[in-house]
Amino acid sequence: MEISENSRIWIYQANRVLNPVEQEQIQRRLNDFTSQWQAHGHQLTALAEIRYHRFIILMVDEARAGATGCSIDKSVNLMKELEDEFNINLFDRLNIAYRTSEDVTSCTREEFEALIETGKVTEDTIVFNNLVPTIKEL
Structure with a gap:
């Protein structure tokens, strides 16, 4: 289809x-x-x-x-x-997913902010937006 x-x-x-x-x-x-x-x-x-x-x-x-x-x-x-x-959680909107060099991983907002501060997450890091409304925006 x-x-x-x-x-x-x-x-x-x-x-x-x-x-x-x-x-x-x-x-x-x-x-x-x-x-x-x-x-x-x-x-x-x-x-x-x-x-x-x-x-x-x-x-x-x-x-x-x-x-x-x-x-x-x-x-x-x-x-x-x-x-x-x-035994999963699908509704935690504060769980942030991002791409590392090897995989897609996730963490809490607080953990994500710490990763930014330490430079492990940069402006080049791909962060997933789960609020996009259409397929073309994926």
């Missing part, structure tokens, strides 16, 4: 790296969810993927049918279920 680059997205960042088995199980749950995700009885054109072993991204092509409050609530409930099932 193709989805527009203008599709709306929601990014959920895990507080730790997901191992391959967890990623496979979570992706299966995401696929089941998006294949049946509806808004007011209309099937949503939706996909989901996991990036960098840490980010769960839900995508909805709203040109075809838009997500509504109730449909968004259903996706949030799924994320809460995944949190419980896999």
Whole structure:
């Protein structure tokens, strides 16, 4: 299925790296969810993927049918279920993810500020913005 680059997205960042088995199980749950995700009885054109072993991204092509409050609530409930099932935190907005030379890692805001002060994080460091609204802004 193709989805527009203008599709709306929601990014959920895990507080730790997901191992391959967890990623496979979570992706299966995401696929089941998006294949049946509806808004007011209309099937949503939706996909989901996991990036960098840490980010769960839900995508909805709203040109075809838009997500509504109730449909968004259903996706949030799924994320809460995944949190419980896999012992992860997907809703800590103060957990900052950034790219190191080897990997993507995360830390608290306070830890991140300390990394800036010590020069371990610089203006060249890629920091992930989990609030981007569309695919093209990823």
